[in-house]
Amino acid sequence: MTGEVHLVGIGGAGMSAIAKILISRGERVRGSDRERSAYAQALEAMGVPVVIGHRAENITDASLVVASSAIPENNVELAAARAAGIPVLRRKDFLSDIVQGKRVVAVAGTHGKTTTTALIACILQAAGKAPSFIVGGQIRGLGTNAQWGEGQDFVIEADEYDRTFLGLEPWLAVVTNVEHDHPDCYPTEAEFKQAFQAFADQVQGLLVVCAEDPGARTLVPGKARLETYGMEAEALWRADEIRPNSAGGSDFLISRAGETLGLARSRLPGRHNVLNVLAAFAASSALGVEFAQAREALTSFQGVGRRFEILGTAGGVTVIDDYAHHPTEIQATLQAARQRYPQAGGSMGLEDGPDPGLRGAR
Numbered sequence: 586m587t588g589e590v591h592l593v594g595i596g597g598a599g600m601s602a603i604a605k606i607l608i609s610r611g612e613r614v615r616g617s618d619r620e621r622s623a624y625a626q627a628l629e630a631m632g633v634p635v636v637i638g639h640r641a642e643n644i645t646d647a648s649l650v651v652a653s654s655a656i657p658e659n660n661v662e663l664a665a666a667r668a669a670g671i672p673v674l675r676r677k678d679f680l681s682d683i684v685q686g687k688r689v690v691a692v693a694g695t696h697g698k699t700t701t702t703a704l705i706a707c708i709l710q711a712a713g714k715a716p717s718f719i720v721g722g723q724i725r726g727l728g729t730n731a732q733w734g735e736g737q738d739f740v741i742e743a744d745e746y747d748r749t750f751l752g753l754e755p756w757l758a759v760v761t762n763v764e765h766d767h768p769d770c771y772p773t774e775a776e777f778k779q780a781f782q783a784f785a786d787q788v789q790g791l792l793v794v795c796a797e798d799p800g801a802r803t804l805v806p807g808k809a810r811l812e813t814y815g816m817e818a819e820a821l822w823r824a825d826e827i828r829p830n831s832a833g834g835s836d837f838l839i840s841r842a843g844e845t846l847g848l849a850r851s852r853l854p855g856r857h858n859v860l861n862v863l864a865a866f867a868a869s870s871a872l873g874v875e876f877a878q879a880r881e882a883l884t885s886f887q888g889v890g891r892r893f894e895i896l897g898t899a900g901g902v903t904v905i906d907d908y909a910h911h912p913t914e915i916q917a918t919l920q921a922a923r924q925r926y927p928q929a930g931g932s933m934g935l936e937d938g939p940d941p942g943l944r945g946a947r
Contacts, residue, residue: 588648694761763800
């Protein structure tokens with residue numbers, strides 16, 4: 586690619602990740618957004634020009650304009666680019682270009698996909714496989730939401746918003762759950778489920794689904810093998826003897842097809858995170874990672890920013906930042922808090938905070 590790539594909505598998690606991938610590949614990148622987010626500031630620290638506010642002159646001399654799904658069609662920069670004959674792509678269409686030539690590992694689902702994607706990426710990294718990845722949040726410990734690696738695998742959070750995940754055609758896919766969300770894109774539950782089935786149809790090698798989720802377990806792969814995970818007896822990958830540990834997370838036994846593989850130790854609290862770990866272990870096993878390597882990577886995995894992120898304690902009150910916004914997610918977060926802080930009893934409060942644009946569509 587010659588010339589500069591201009592990213593409209595560069596300050597979101599999804600678009601800033603694309604910027605980092607392009608920079609790592611030697612491309613010249615710039616962008617604009619309506620406000621200076623933490624992601625935008627990080628890019629500026631890397632030398633990426635970021636303009637606050639959308640104006641026609643921002644796209645001057647760009648060779649390609651890529652826009653977030655959150656950017657409306659009548660955006661002044663998109664209109665100016667089209668008038669100037671500059672190619673314009675949506676993020677969801679550009680992603681298929683970015684992953685070209687890699688073995689795509691996609692993680693989809695209404696809940697849990699960010700943590701699961703991040704853990705798979707960290708397991709592959711620890712196993713020396715040099716993966717590329719795009720995650721919808723900052724991976725604590727790595728301090729980034731994206732990386733271009735020399736290995737064959739590209740691990741990507743497959744966002745269902747605006748049907749973004751339908752252009753990936755992954756070799757391996759994980760579906761954590763299928764629970765109706767984004768009514769602006771999917772007015773009915775049936776449309777939502779149809780999109781996930783279309784995603785499952787595109788998987789080339791292995792589809793991994795949660796056996797405990799009613800929506801996920803109804804998915805039928807078109808050509809791929811199917812593996813399941815959960816605490817249910819029929820799951821191929823199972824977690825048993827789950828108990829809290831001294832790190833504030835959970836210890837549990839992992840088995841596959843009835844064979845106990847060993848004890849896993851996670852820093853992440855909550856039953857939902859046990860499921861996320863199982864999904865990541867199933868995926869990494871199919872990608873050639875030994876159980877012992879995955880287990881070692883898990884012990885040091887600190888999670889993702891704004892996913893049960895402990896900000897600090899003041900006046901005897903511990904403040905936790907969590908992106909949960911769907912009722913199921915809020916319930917899981919509260920269960921995790923009760924596990925982590927049993928001494929708190931019922932002394933918990935919720936406060937709604939600003940949305941910094943962490944959805945994959947941004």
